[in-house]
Each structure stands twice: as structure tokens, then as C-alpha cells.
Amino acid sequence: xxxxxxxxxxxxxxxxxxxxxxxxxxxxxxxxxxxxxxxxxxxxxxxxxxxxxxxxxxxxxxxxxxxxxxxxxxxxxxxxxxxxxxxxxxxxxxxxxxxxxxxxxxxxxxxxx
Amino acid sequence: xxxxxxxxxxxxxxxxxxxxxxxxxxxxxxxxxxxxxxxxxxxxxxxxxxxxxxxxxxxxxxxxxxxxxxxxxxxxxxxxxxxxxxxxxxxxxxxxxxxxxxxxxxxxxxxxxxx
Numbered sequence: 215x216x217x218x219x220x221x222x223x224x225x226x227x228x229x230x231x232x233x234x235x236x237x238x239x240x241x242x243x244x245x246x247x248x249x250x251x252x253x254x255x256x257x258x259x260x261x262x263x264x265x266x267x268x269x270x271x272x273x274x275x276x277x278x279x280x281x282x283x284x285x286x287x288x289x290x291x292x293x294x295x296x297x298x299x300x301x302x303x304x305x306x307x308x309x310x311x312x313x314x315x316x317x318x319x320x321x322x323x324x325x326x327x
Numbered sequence: 328x329x330x331x332x333x334x335x336x337x338x339x340x341x342x343x344x345x346x347x348x349x350x351x352x353x354x355x356x357x358x359x360x361x362x363x364x365x366x367x368x369x370x371x372x373x374x375x376x377x378x379x380x381x382x383x384x385x386x387x388x389x390x391x392x393x394x395x396x397x398x399x400x401x402x403x404x405x406x407x408x409x410x411x412x413x414x415x416x417x418x419x420x421x422x423x424x425x426x427x428x429x430x431x432x433x434x435x436x437x438x439x440x441x442x
Contacts, residue, residue, distance in 0.1 A: 317371075
């Protein structure tokens, strides 16, 4: 059974810092991995999607890497801003790609001005 | 706005009530999903519908009954719920091509409290 773990559960940093969020998964047989952002009381917004054949994806100040063999992904946020404060969720899709996302519990990030 | 709307946004119900959650997507997608997000637990998939047909039921208790009348609308009918069913219920939609599911777009959720 696939399990997804995110470390740390919470993170507080001063504005301007570069930071890394970690995601690990137990079964390397994945179709893709996604990073989402969730603001309090709201739904999820997809940030980056990495196919199993890819090593990384970039969007603006965000860079996500994937090491499928070791079951790990990282989300790198450069020059953090207070507006980046949110919960970041990692999710994997199995090889069958039935649309079933398995989520981690998330990392809650606070960026202080 | 992601193009996925959910109503109501908040709901309080007793254990003997019957209520329904509604989700509508305006993105032209052909797959829709229900998720449950409880405190201190990872977000869990409940149901998947492709082209109005249910393709995934993640061992959800029968007190939750989904309905997908067309590709744009998804309902979750609730009856005789338990307090532990209190959670944020999220709807999502995506485009399916062949068997490939594209990125899922989420609605804002319905915050449910069962008393």
C-alpha cells in the first residue's frame, strides 16, 4: 500500500529565505507526482506535476525534483514571500493512473515579513 | 476561481438528517472526484467518476451515496452520518484522455459538521 510522508509538518521562516519541503513515498511504481498548495479554508491549487520519467519541473520561484528510485521528491521555494504562506501537499498517482491521488499530510509554511 | 464550484460552503447537520453536497465544474472535463479532508489525516479519495460512470470507490461507507447525472455535476448524498464524518469535503475534476488523467482542479470544499 502506497504511503506518502511529508517532512517537516510545519515550517516558519523569515521572508527572503530559500527553503526545501520534502516528500517521500513507499512504492516507487508511480505514474506521476504532484505538488499542491492549499490556503486556509480553501481547495487545492496544483503547483507542479512531474511525470515518472522526469527529474524536475520549474515554475517561477518553484522547483520540484523527483528521485523515483529512492522514493523522494523535494519542492524548492526561492526567495520566499509572505504570500507563500500556505499548506503544501504532495501526492502520487499509481502506475494504473486511475486518477487516484495518494496524499501526504502536508507541510504548513509560514513566511514572516 | 478554479472553475469548480461547491455548495453549500458550510453545513451543520444532525445524525438523523439527510443532506446533499453539490459540485459543478465549468471546465469541460469528463472526470470528477470526491475527497475527504479530516483534521490530522491525509486527504483521502472517496469516489471517482469517468464519463458519469463510477470507476473508484475507496471503501466508503454506504451512508455516503454519490450521484453523477452528467459530466459537469456531482452530488454526495449524506444520511445517518456520524460525528467522525465531520470534515472538509472537496470535489475535483480533470480531463481523461485514454486512461490518462490530467491535473485535477479542486473546488473550495464544503465544511461539514455532524452533531
